Amino acid sequence: MNVVLRESVDGLGKKGDVVEVADGYARNFLIPAGKAFKSSAGAERQAERMRRSRELRDAKELAEAQEMASRLVSTPIHIAARAGAEGKLFGSVTTADVVRAVAEQANIMLERKALSSEGIKELGSHMVTAKPHPEVEFPITVEVIATQ
CATH class of the missing domain: 3.40.5.10 (Ribosomal protein L9, N-terminal domain)
Incomplete structure (x- = not known):
């Protein structure tokens, strides 16, 4: 039929x-x-x-995703988190934290499920892969810095 x-x-x-x-x-x-x-x-x-x-x-949607990728690839996202003396975080930086930081710093709305990351557990620079559209995939640089 x-x-x-x-x-x-x-x-x-x-x-x-x-x-x-x-x-x-x-x-x-x-x-x-x-x-x-x-x-x-x-x-x-x-x-x-x-x-x-x-x-x-x-x-x-493809054009929007490509424009989003061009803006985010060149811009590092900074996230402040509490950490111990050895650089280990108390907890972790999750995809929800990355989405919130991207919205605040780059004024771009991403969905949490568009990001692939297990959670960041150390200070420093990390790469998180974003896939907002099936044909668009790009890395986001996340800089985790220590707070008091």
């Missing part, structure tokens, strides 16, 4: 795609859950409009 996806479904397609699936999968899951509707001539035109709007939105 051909269906038009109303939203992205992992392993199947993105919003507006016309895909062929098993009849039972469409009748028992996709259509009742509101994730798809049966394909027809009118539905094909609607799917084309959905794809165009998705492509425009994706292009805008």
